[in-house]
Amino acid sequence: MSLIVAIFALVFITELISWIGKSVLLEFVYAIYLRIFYSSVVTRQRKLKSEILVAKKELLQTSAQDQFAKWAKLRRSVDKGLADLEKLNSELSSARTSFSLKFNTVLWFLTAGVQFFVGWWYRKSAVFYLPPGWFGPLTWWLSFPFAPTGSVSCGVWQMACRRVIKVGERVVKELASRAESEPVPSERKEKAE
Structure with a gap:
């Protein structure tokens, strides 16, 4: 590929990424990343959320005075589920932060970094x-x-x-x-x- 076409392609790709938006690309690629590397964690998170919602609904329908043992058991179940959900959310949050840093670094190298290198080399x-x-x-x-x-x-x-x-x-x-x-x-x- 000639230098004239290579430089035009690099500039076009950089401008295309800025048109689309880095945040949009980050969200798209992160969704794929989650499906590949964290599918079990996301599945556990969804399952836990639905279990907590069901337990909360049942807890709200149970009288704390009339059925205290059942209410206390449901309350402990909801609290434990919320604690587990918080752990999963923090794990996914740290994974997202790490991925975002790596993605932005790679994106910078593939766009601006390559342009600087080509400009310096030639x-x-x-x-x-x-x-x-x-x-x-x-x-x-x-x-x-x-x-x-x-x-x-x-x-x-x-x-x-x-x-x-x-x-x-x-x-x-x-x-x-x-x-x-x-x-x-x-x-x-x-x-x-």
Whole structure:
């Protein structure tokens, strides 16, 4: 893959992740992670919640004065269930915190980290060369900081790609909002009549 396409793909993926949102991706991937690695804990948590709800319902229907032994047994059962549920919730909470830290680290390395590395690795390389005289004295800026004069450097190409993708995003959002607000042809005929 050529450098020009690789840099564009990296910038596009980074912008796509920012459009989707890191929190949305985190929730999606965490749900998959739970199903794979913590399915038994989640199943136990659901089962325990339903048992606690049933026991609480029965506890509320039992008179503490008339049926004290049954009420006390149900109360101990509910309390024990709540304590067990709290342990499971704390286990899942610590797993989520750990996963979130790892996910955000990996996501940063796959987006910004790779862009920094590519920019550093190819800092003296030309992404492509411009025809002589196109930009006059500004040609040196396009090769900034270390690329040969008359070429476009990795950093400038990354900035240009990011800008074009953001403009494209704005255009797509504007077209989508116009399409939503514009009536469909059948509605136009009804309004005309």
